[in-house]
């Protein structure tokens with residue numbers, strides 16, 4: 452494989468919008484070189500759970516995953532969403548292979564220990580088999596990961612898709628120059644959540660802390676940015692957060708969205 456690898460994470464609001472998803476997948480198919488897609492799908496899981504009478508509870512951006520909810524997310528992420536994405540990518544000429552972390556033993560996790568909160572079957576990533584993922588890439592395949600992992604006891608576990616993307620990117624960074632792009636439905640990290648054009652071009656940890664304290668960066672953006680800064684800190688070359696329509700520009704470095712910066716040296 453080439454030494455450049457692009458890892459893209461696509462969020463649940465885009466997955467839930469067929470037109471936006473089609474545009475994104477078409478752009479993804481056109482990206483040059485080796486690539487990996489990691490998808491969320493939280494919104495679809497919540498909708499399906501409701502239809503099945505399973506109640507959704509989120510704490511700090513993580514889904515409380517009891518046994519009935521585990522069945523829902525396994526069906527939705529590992530089945531419905533993953534296979535629809537793979538089929539659409541195949542039609543666009545991408546030889547996609549749909550995976551969970553359990554497949555080929557690529558993303559091993561541990562059930563999150565119960566402290567104040569019992570998250571149930573939520574997995575914290577322990578180990579990524581980047582050699583195996585590299586093998587898929589060398590076969591000309593494009594891995595498409597669902598946000599599911601497994602543990603040594605044989606459980607399938609629910610893992611936040613932003614975390615899945617960041618941990619895979621960090622491990623692959625030992626084998627390639629990795630760019631990680633988080634795509635969602637806004638133009639980037641916004642300085643004012645009510646103004647869709649107030650994109651922060653470059654975000655340092657210091658500026659992030661200021662916006663977090665002021666409450667202008669909140670909710671799902673906090674775990675996303677924690678994961679994104681963690682990736683940059685641990686060897687991923689470039690991390691960008693952008694609109695799904697701007698994925699191609701983000702990959703070429705054309706200035707789309709928000710680019711993360713390491714701390715300013717003292």
Ligand SMILES: Nc1ncnc2c1ncn2[C@@H]1O[C@H](COP(=O)(O)OP(=O)(O)O)[C@@H](O)[C@H]1O
Pocket residue numbers: 461462463464491512613634635636637639640641642643644667668669670671672675
């Ligand atoms: N400053 C901010 N800029 C952009 N989005 C923000 C900001 N603060 C909070 N958010 C929220 O974070 C959400 C993205 O997080 P999340 O829903 O977890 O995304 P994803 O669907 O990609 O997993 C946005 O939809 C937005 O509502």
Ligand SMILES: CC(=O)N[C@@H](CCC(=O)OP(=O)(O)O)C(=O)O
Pocket residue numbers: 461462463464490491492493494496512513514524573574598609610611612613
């Ligand atoms: C443990 C946990 O919270 N897992 C997430 C996995 C899906 C996800 O992250 O989807 P988005 O990227 O669309 O938010 C969940 O079930 O919501």
